[in-house]
Amino acid sequence: MGIFHKGSKAYSIFMLKCPKCHESDMFYTPTFSFKRSFDMKDRCDHCGLNYHPEPGFYYGAMFISYIFTGWFSIGFVAILHWVLDWSIAASFGLLIAVMVFFFVYTFRLARAIWININVKYDASKRIT
Numbered sequence: 522m523g524i525f526h527k528g529s530k531a532y533s534i535f536m537l538k539c540p541k542c543h544e545s546d547m548f549y550t551p552t553f554s555f556k557r558s559f560d561m562k563d564r565c566d567h568c569g570l571n572y573h574p575e576p577g578f579y580y581g582a583m584f585i586s587y588i589f590t591g592w593f594s595i596g597f598v599a600i601l602h603w604v605l606d607w608s609i610a611a612s613f614g615l616l617i618a619v620m621v622f623f624f625v626y627t628f629r630l631a632r633a634i635w636i637n638i639n640v641k642y643d644a645s646k647r648i649t
């Protein structure tokens with residue numbers, strides 16, 4: 522079954538599902554459609570959880586995103602430059618391309634992590 526099953530934090534975070542019921546998507550559009558990328562629903566379609574419990578709630582998600590992208594960037598360039606022997610320019614060039622492509626997913630992932638820190642899963646809210 523692994524860690525990606527309903528009821529696990531990993532499922533809610535990586536699939537961008539409601540942290541309380543794990544049934545409904547937190548965002549209107551799929552991540553890689555790149556349409557309405559930053560529009561988050563106000564409430565869960567299934568259980569009604571308020572995704573914006575207070576003004577500035579996702580301020581903390583900014584720090585998660587910052588820490589993740591910082592460490593990812595260091596590791597990414599270090600591996601390309603020191604392990605695979607790429608030039609610094611090529612390593613940073615690929616890093617920028619990867620970061621631009623995954624920008625929306627990183628944004629959404631940070632918000633999903635933040636709301637999962639603050640909201641607990643409730644199995645009684647599931648469909649089955």
Ligand SMILES: [Zn+2]
Nearest residue numbers: 539542565568
């Ligand atoms: Zn829900």
